[in-house]
Amino acid sequence: MKTLIIYFTMGGRTKKTAEAIASALTNYEVSYFPIELTGKLREKIKLLDKFENKDFSLIDADLSTLDALLYDLIMFGMPTYGNFPPKIFDEIIARIKNFSGKRAIVFNTARFTGGKTLDYMKEKVEETGAQVIEQAKFRKLFWIGTKNAIKFGEKINKMQ
Numbered sequence: 001m002k003t004l005i006i007y008f009t010m011g012g013r014t015k016k017t018a019e020a021i022a023s024a025l026t027n028y029e030v031s032y033f034p035i036e037l038t039g040k041l042r043e044k045i046k047l048l049d050k051f052e053n054k055d056f057s058l059i060d061a062d063l064s065t066l067d068a069l070l071y072d073l074i075m076f077g078m079p080t081y082g083n084f085p086p087k088i089f090d091e092i093i094a095r096i097k098n099f100s101g102k103r104a105i106v107f108n109t110a111r112f113t114g115g116k117t118l119d120y121m122k123e124k125v126e127e128t129g130a131q132v133i134e135q136a137k138f139r140k141l142f143w144i145g146t147k148n149a150i151k152f153g154e155k156i157n158k159m160q
C-alpha cells in the first residue's frame with residue numbers, strides 16, 4: 001500500500017511527528033509532500049505571513065503536482081496557529097487532485113489545546129468526498145517526543 005504524508009512545518013515539530021508516524025508504517029510505501037519554512041527566524045516569519053495572507057506564489061509549482069491518484073492513504077499533518085491549521089491547509093485541500101473517495105488521516109501538533117484544528121481539518125477533508133479514518137493530536141508545551149506518534153503509526157499500520 002502507498003501513503004502520501006503532506007505536512008507543513010515551521011519549527012520542525014510537525015516534521016518530526018510525521019517522520020515518527022512513518023517509521024511505524026512498515027506495510028506502506030511512504031512518500032512525503034513537505035512544506036517546510038527554512039532560513040532564519042525573520043525569513044520564516046516573513047514567509048509565514050505571506051502564506052497566512054494566502055500568497056502561495058513561491059510554492060505554486062509544487063502545489064500543482066499534488067495528486068492523490070497513486071496513493072491508498074493520504075495523511076495531513078499541520079501545526080496549530082490561533083486554534084486552527086495554517087492557511088496552507090485550505091490551499092492544499094483546494095489543490096489536491098483525485099482526492100474524492102480516498103481514505104485520509106489528519107493530525108496536528110500544538111503547544112496548548114490545539115483548538116479546533118483537528119475538527120476543521122476533518123471537515124475540510126470530508127467536504128471533498130474523502131473519508132477521515134483516523135485523527136490524532138500531538139500536544140507538548142516544550143520538547144515534543146516521538147513515542148505517541150510511533151504508537152499512532154503502529155495503529156494505522158494495522159488498519160486495512
Ligand SMILES: Cc1cc2nc3c(=O)[nH]c(=O)nc-3n(C[C@H](O)[C@H](O)[C@H](O)COP(=O)(O)O)c2cc1C
Nearest residue numbers: 010011012013014079080082083109110111112114
Ligand atoms: C503563530 C503561532 C500561533 C500558535 N497558536 C497556537 C494555538 O493556538 N494553540 C496551540 O496549541 N499551539 C499554538 N502554537 C504552537 C504550535 O502549534 C506548535 O508549536 C506546533 O507544534 C509547531 O509546529 P512546527 O514546529 O512543525 O512548526 C502556535 C505557534 C505559532 C508560531
